[in-house]
Amino acid sequence: MLGAICFGSHANAYNALLCLPVTTLLWCLLVFGASIVQDRNLSEYDPSSSSSSKNVSCSHPLCKSRSSCKSLKDPCPYIADYSTEDTSSSGYLVDDILHLASFSKHAPQSSVQSSVIIGCGRKQTGSYLDGAAPDGVMGLGLGDVSVPSLLAKAGLIQNSFSICFDENDSGSVFFGDQGPATQQSTSFLPIGEKYDAYFVGVESYCIGNSCLTQSGFQALVDSGASFTFLPTEIYAEVVMKFDKLVSSRRISLQGNSWKYCYNASSEEMLKVPDMRLIFSKNQSFVVRNHIFSFPENEVGDHACFSYFTLEYNFTGILILQK
Numbered sequence: 001m002l003g004a005i006c007f008g009s010h011a012n013a014y015n016a017l018l019c020l021p022v023t024t025l026l027w028c029l030l031v032f033g034a035s036i037v038q039d040r041n042l043s044e045y046d047p048s049s050s051s052s053s054k055n056v057s058c059s060h061p062l063c064k065s066r067s068s069c070k071s072l073k074d075p076c077p078y079i080a081d082y083s084t085e086d087t088s089s090s091g092y093l094v095d096d097i098l099h100l101a102s103f104s105k106h107a108p109q110s111s112v113q114s115s116v117i118i119g120c121g122r123k124q125t126g127s128y129l130d131g132a133a134p135d136g137v138m139g140l141g142l143g144d145v146s147v148p149s150l151l152a153k154a155g156l157i158q159n160s161f162s163i164c165f166d167e168n169d170s171g172s173v174f175f176g177d178q179g180p181a182t183q184q185s186t187s188f189l190p191i192g193e194k195y196d197a198y199f200v201g202v203e204s205y206c207i208g209n210s211c212l213t214q215s216g217f218q219a220l221v222d223s224g225a226s227f228t229f230l231p232t233e234i235y236a237e238v239v240m241k242f243d244k245l246v247s248s249r250r251i252s253l254q255g256n257s258w259k260y261c262y263n264a265s266s267e268e269m270l271k272v273p274d275m276r277l278i279f280s281k282n283q284s285f286v287v288r289n290h291i292f293s294f295p296e297n298e299v300g301d302h303a304c305f306s307y308f309t310l311e312y313n314f315t316g317i318l319i320l321q322k
Contacts, residue, residue, distance in 0.1 A: 045118075045120075045136070047094050047096070047120060050096055052096055052097045053094050053095070053096045054094065054095050054096075055075040055076075055092065055093070055094055055095075056075065056076045056092075056093035056094060056095050056117055057072065057073055057074065057075065057076060058071065058072045058073070058074050058075070058076050059072040059073070060076055060093075062076075062093075062117060062144050062145050063076035063093065064078075065077045065078060065079070075092035075093065075094075076092060076093045077090070077091070077092050077093075078090065078091060078092065078093055078119050080119065082126070082127075084126055084127050084132075085126060086125055086126040087125060087126030087127045087128060087132075088124070088125045088126065088128075089119065089121045089123070089124050089125075089128060089137075090121070090122060090123045091119060091120045091121040091122035091123065092119075092120055092122070093117055093118065093119060093120070093145075094117070094118050094120050095115055095116070095117055095118070096115070096116065096118055097113050097114070097115060097116075098113065098114050098115075098116040098147070099111065099112075099113055100112045100113075100114070100175070103174070112156060114150070114151055114154050114156055115150070115154070116147055116150050116151075117145045117150065119139070140161060140173075141196075141197065141198075142188075142195045142196065142197070142198070143196075147175070148160065148161045148175055151175050151176070152176075156175075156176070157175045157176025158176045158178055160175075160176060160177060160178050161173060161174060161175045161176070161177060162174045162177040162179060184279075184283040184284060184285070185283060186200050186201070186279035186280060186281075186283050187200070187201075187280075188200060189201055189218060197220055197222075198220065198221040198222070199218055199219065199220055199221075200218070200219050200221060200279065201216070201218055201219075201279065201280060202215075202216060202217050202218070202219045202277050202278070202279060203216050203278050203279060203280060204216060204277075204278045205234060205237075205238060205275070205276075205277060205278075206275065206276040206277075206278060206284075207238065207241045207242060207245065207273050207274075207275055208241075208245055208273035208274060210241075211278065212234070212237050212238070212241070215234055215237065217231055217234060219277070227292075227306050227307065227308055228287075228290070228306065228307045228308070229307070229308050229309070229310045230307055230308070230309060230310065231309075231310055232309050232310065235307060235308075235309040235310075236309075238275075238307065239259070239260050239305060239307070242260065242272075242273065242305055243260060245272075245273040246262060246271075246272055246273070247271060248262035248263060248264035248303075249262060249263045249264075250262055250263075251263045251302065253302060253304070256304065257308070258292070258304035258305060258306065258308075260304060260305040261302060261303065261304040261305075262302070262303055262304070263301060263302060264301060264302070264303055265301045272290070272291055274286065275287040275290055289306075290305065290306060290307065291303050291304070291305065291306060292304050292305075292306040
């Protein structure tokens with residue numbers, strides 16, 4: 001199992017992970033001015049300063065934008081568009097060495113090196129200009145150029161990974177980790193004929209001791225989303241049931257996007273009902289952190305149900321788990 005120590009406020013299960021420069025940096029140009037990392041000394045990845053860096057040419061089998069190339073000898077271009085409004089990154093691909101630490105119960109810790117493909121950003125738009133992902137994003141998806149796929153193809157790991165967070169938003173990513181034998185699981189679903197993202201099928205949504213009727217949907221597991229988004233019909237049922245089970249007094253907070261907020265101490269909010277997603281074969285997943293508590297110096301003992309309804313045409317759910 002290979003591990004990389006990371007930090008940051010979020011990590012995408014399929015396209016983003018904030019990582020320290022000891023592993024790799026995926027932007028060639030940093031986005032400056034991000035307040036979330038002003039206490040950290042970030043380094044800028046420069047391919048020309050790396051003796052192991054080399055361009056991925058348009059003739060490379062993993063170059064997907066060959067139609068945009070004038071010559072097969074040109075660097076392979078890329079463009080990544082994100083669901084966040086007007087947010088994108090574009091540039092070219094380079095190949096470089098990723099340095100990792102290897103962990104095993106049966107052997108001492110050692111270092112491992114592997115070739116990976118990096119998107120070297122030359123133009124960022126949207127939230128990247130406001131400080132999002134100041135030291136880069138790491139591809140963790142199902143595609144051929146994602147880091148887990150490349151490590152697995154090199155024979156270094158099983159094609160799997162896990163992301164673990166602590167209470168301070170720090171954490172680790174472990175490549176090749178398959179979890180404990182006792183964990184529950186469910187299969188990914190294709191969208192069309194492709195497995196482009198981490199979609200799963202949810203059969204029902206449960207609150208407390210009861211499950212909502214007709215609450216099945218497809219879910220996109222995306223730990224890069226800051227909050228959970230539910231389909232409109234499911235959201236309406238969930239918040240109605242949740243509000244009935246919470247004993248705290250409901251309030252309205254100005255300037256707040258959440259509609260279900262409560263005046264409650266931390267002890268009272270511990271009494272909020274449990275929530276579970278039920279998958280096929282009666283496999284279940286406990287939804288944690290569905291309450292957002294405000295710092296005491298902001299609005300006092302207030303907390304909000306941190307779910308939103310989807311405002312665009314998507315019959316699924318985005319899940320963040322820390």
